[in-house]
Amino acid sequence: MIATFAALSEPSRFRIVELLRAGPCTVNVIGERLGLQQPQVSKHLKVLKDVGLVDVEPRATQRFYELRGEPLRELHAWLEDYRALWDERFDAIDEVLEGMKTKEKAHGRKQKK
Amino acid sequence: MIATFAALSEPSRFRIVELLRAGPCTVNVIGERLGLQQPQVSKHLKVLKDVGLVDVEPRATQRFYELRGEPLRELHAWLEDYRALWDERFDAIDEVLEGMKTKEKAHGRKQKK
DNA sequence: GGGGAATATTCCTGTCAAGGAATGTTGTGG
DNA sequence: CCACAACATTCCTTGACAGGAATATTCCCC
Numbered sequence: 001m002i003a004t005f006a007a008l009s010e011p012s013r014f015r016i017v018e019l020l021r022a023g024p025c026t027v028n029v030i031g032e033r034l035g036l037q038q039p040q041v042s043k044h045l046k047v048l049k050d051v052g053l054v055d056v057e058p059r060a061t062q063r064f065y066e067l068r069g070e071p072l073r074e075l076h077a078w079l080e081d082y083r084a085l086w087d088e089r090f091d092a093i094d095e096v097l098e099g100m101k102t103k104e105k106a107h108g109r110k111q112k113k
Numbered sequence: 114m115i116a117t118f119a120a121l122s123e124p125s126r127f128r129i130v131e132l133l134r135a136g137p138c139t140v141n142v143i144g145e146r147l148g149l150q151q152p153q154v155s156k157h158l159k160v161l162k163d164v165g166l167v168d169v170e171p172r173a174t175q176r177f178y179e180l181r182g183e184p185l186r187e188l189h190a191w192l193e194d195y196r197a198l199w200d201e202r203f204d205a206i207d208e209v210l211e212g213m214k215t216k217e218k219a220h221g222r223k224q225k226k
Numbered sequence: 227g228g229g230g231a232a233t234a235t236t237c238c239t240g241t242c243a244a245g246g247a248a249t250g251t252t253g254t255g256g
Numbered sequence: 257c258c259a260c261a262a263c264a265t266t267c268c269t270t271g272a273c274a275g276g277a278a279t280a281t282t283c284c285c286c
Contacts, residue, residue, distance in 0.1 A: 002127055009119035010244080021195060027263060040245065042264055047243095061253050061262050069198025076192040082134060083189070085182025123274080140233060153275065155234055174232050174283045 001078060003051045004071045012036060013044045017053060017067065024057070024066040114191060116164045117184045125149060126157045130166065130180065137170070137179040 008014050015034050019025060031041045045065055048054040053071050057064045084090040121127050128147050132138060144154045158178055161167040166184050170177045197203035 002122055002124055005118045005127070006122035009115055009122045011115055012244090014115055014118070028261095037246075038263070039247085039265080043244080046264085058253095061260095063263070067195075067198060069195065072192055072195045073199035076189065076196070079185055079189040079192070082180075082182065082185045085180060086186035125274090141231095150276075151233070152235080152277085156274080159234085171283095176233070 001071075001074055004053065004075060007047055007051045007053055010044070010047075012040065013048060016041070016044055016048065020054065020065060020067040024064040026062050026064060028062075030065070114184075114187055117166065117188060120160055120164045120166055123157070123160075125153065126161060129154070129157055129161065133167065133178060133180040137177040139175050139177060141175075143178070 008017065012034065016030055019030060019033060027041050027045065028038060030036070030045075031038050034041075036044075045054060045056075048065075049056065051071060052068055055066045055068050057066065121130065125147065129143055132143060132146060140154050140158065141151060143149070143158075144151050147154075149157075158167060158169075161178075162169065164184060165181055168179045168181050170179065
C-alpha cells in the first residue's frame with residue numbers, strides 16, 4: 001500500500017493514472033498528451049507496473065498500458081476504516097461502540113463516567 | 114492530493130496515521146509506541162500537519178496530535194471515480210457508456226466495429 | 227525565576243529518485 | 257534482410273528527503 005502511495009505521489013505518474021482511466025493507451029500517446037518525453041514515460045510506467053497499478057499488453061511493436069484496479073481497491077478499503085473521521089453517518093457507530101465500552105466496564109467493575 | 118500521497122508514502126508517517134486512528138496522541142507517546150526518536154516524530158508530524166492530515170492542540174507543555182479526516186475524505190472521493198475498475202456492480206455503467214459510444218458514432222458517420 | 231519536561235529546529239550526511247541525453251532492443255513491413 | 261518505428265534501458269547529474277546528534281524553545285511548577 002505504501003508502494004502505491006509512493007507511486008502516486010509523483011505528479012507525472014498521477015497524471016498517467018488519470019489518463020489511463022479513459023482506457024488503455026500507448027507509450028507515445030501518453031507522452032504526447034502529457035508533454036513528456038518517451039523515456040520518462042517508460043520509466044514511470046515501469047514504476048506503475050512494479051506496484052501493480054498498470055498492466056501491459058504488447059501489440060505488434062507497440063504496448064498498450066492498462067490501469068489495474070486492485071491497488072486502488074486496496075486503498076479504498078483502507079480508507080473505509082477512517083470513514084468515521086468525515087462521514088457523519090458513522091457517528092451512530094461511534095455511539096454503539098461507546099455503549100459497548102461502557103457496558104464492558106460496567107461488567108468488569110464499575111462505570112467510569 | 115499528491116501531497117497527501119507523498120506524506121503517506123513514508124512508512125513511519127503511515128504508522129503514525131494508523132496510530133492516531135485510535136485517537137489523539139502525544140509526541141513522546143507516539144515515539145515510544147513506534148520506536149522512533151522524538152525529533153523524527155516531530156518532523157514527521159510537521160509534514161503531516163502541512164498537508165492537513167493532522168491537527169495540534171497544545172495542552173500545558175505537551176501537544177496532542179489529532180487525525181484530520183478531510184484529506185482522507187478527498188482520497189476516498191477520488192478513488193470513487195475508479196470504482197468501476199474493481200467493483201463489478203459498476204459493470205452496468207460500462208454497458209451504458211458502451212451503448213452511448215456506439216450510438217454516437219452511428220450518428221456522426223458510420224460505425225467502425 | 228530557575229530548572230526540567232515536552233517539543234521544535236538546525237546542521238550534517240548519505241541515499242534515492244527524477245530528468246535529460248544517448249544508446250540498446252525488438253518487432254514489422256518492404 | 258534492412259531500415260525504421262515503438263519502447264526500454266543505461267549513465268550522469270542534481271535536488272529532495274530521512275535519520276542521527278546536538279541545540280533551541282516553550283511552558284509549567286516549586
